[in-house]
Amino acid sequence: MNLSVWSCALRAAGVYLGLILAMKLMGKRQVGELQISELVTTLLLSDIATLPLVDARIPVWRTVVPLTVILSLEFLISFLMLKIPLLRRLMEGKPNILVRAGKPDWKEMRRARITLDELLSELRLQGVFEPEEVWCATLEQNGRLSVALRSRCRPMTPEDAGLPEKEKGVAHTVIKEGRIDENELRQAGRDRAWLEKQLKEQKKKPEELIFFTVNDCGDCFWAEKEE
DSSP: OOHHHHHHHHHHHHHHHHHHHHHHHHOTHHHHOOOHHHHHHHHHHHHHHHHHHHOTTSOGGGGHHHHHHHHHHHHHHHHHHHHOHHHHHHHHOOOEEEEETTEEOHHHHHHTTOOHHHHHHHHHHTTOOOGGGEEEEEEOTTSOEEEEEOGGGSOOOTTTTTOOOOOOOOOEEEEETTEEOHHHHHHTTOOHHHHHHHHHHHTOOGGGEEEEEEOTTOOEEEEEOOO
16 A cells, blocks of 8 residues: 555544544433534534545644534533523423323424324334323423323233332343453452352353343343354
């Protein structure tokens, strides 16, 4: 390869790593729950980052200043939204209750610019195929629809059946692909001796398992690797 190809490859790698760092700094919400300011920031970051890739005359370092300014503004706005409720309402809006007591609220639907077909489509994506099963449906600030079913349509719980409830807590994967995860073991409140005892009782070795989980109640589950 000639020098220009290597230079282009290095510039692309630098921009790629820089964007990963920027998105990491902006937090996990950036991936799945974009607010207006976050969406604008993401679009600007990607647009500015491509400039040195399409025009070799623009040095990579010249994108650092606008990227820094945009990230700083995003952090500042996020901080102010935490401190000033009015600004948060202006930036994020408020939830729209599209269905109240089982009836569509046409005024809220017009305000949110949601048609009946779109509402029914979102309900189907939530696993609700009969609109009369819905008691309340709310369009949240992140654009997702949260649905509360009528009491007669909700799945039965142990409380409904008069059975004692047992909270299982979180399942911790203490063995992953045959390797013991010490961090997960500590989070589960267990130690290596406990795990070795469990494996010995089941006549298993870590390398024979694709995973081994234990929840906060002590219930264990595992799966063996296929031959």
